């Protein structure tokens with residue numbers, strides 16, 4: 277897998293990301309978002325799915341920083357985002373949804389395939405840009421994760437989510453995951469563990485055809 281931003285220190289890289297991130301937010305403010313229905317009509321033609329070779333580390337990190345507050349609770353309340361992005365980029369397998377019209381990342385799915393006894397692949401991060409939700413990108417990324425894990429000899433998929441993350445819970449249900457555990461954590465939050473057997477059933481794989 278490719279490394280971080282060539283030759284720059286982590287601090288320089290992060291500072292550059294923050295600046296780019298501000299530019300990105302300004303860009304988003306200036307360019308009115310398309311109505312959801314228009315996005316739905318066009319999305320199938322403009323979206324491409326790639327691994328991390330189809331983008332670069334700065335874009336990857338900026339996307340995750342911009343998505344931070346959409347996680348329940350925000351990623352930054354639990355982990356150091358800078359370190360987390362580095363780890364995902366270097367150690368995880370990443371599938372990325374890109375809007376070909378402007379080359380922007382609109383979704384990321386990061387997971388690990390651990391060879392060995394358990395033959396299970398763990399999903400660490402799944403996130404889709406808010407403007408592009410409800411277009412099936414989350415489902416498509418889960419499907420790509422499942423296909424890749426199966427091709428690497430994995431037998432199960434696993435992930436965790438917060439009890440209150442209704443969107444993620446519905447997505448996992450539709451993708452034929454089952455709830456395996458429920459663990460109370462700090463601040464009375466409850467983490468749910470989910471698992472699915474590979475290959476995913478035809479019903480789950482056919483939910484959307486991207």
Ligand SMILES: CC(C)(COP(=O)(O)OP(=O)(O)OC[C@H]1O[C@@H](n2cnc3c(N)ncnc32)[C@H](O)[C@@H]1OP(=O)(O)O)[C@@H](O)C(=O)NCCC(=O)NCCS
Nearest residue numbers: 346347402403404409410411412413414415437443444446
């Ligand atoms: C959870 C998350 C990844 C789901 O992504 P998503 O792209 O919106 O998921 P999908 O588009 O595949 O499905 C979402 C909804 O759109 C609907 N949908 C899917 N394709 C559609 C289409 N072509 N037309 C209309 N609706 C569609 C689905 O039926 C689903 O409906 P529901 O939420 O009412 O059940 C996204 O909400 C997210 O990024 N959340 C913040 C980060 C997060 O919490 N990640 C999980 C961490 S554990």
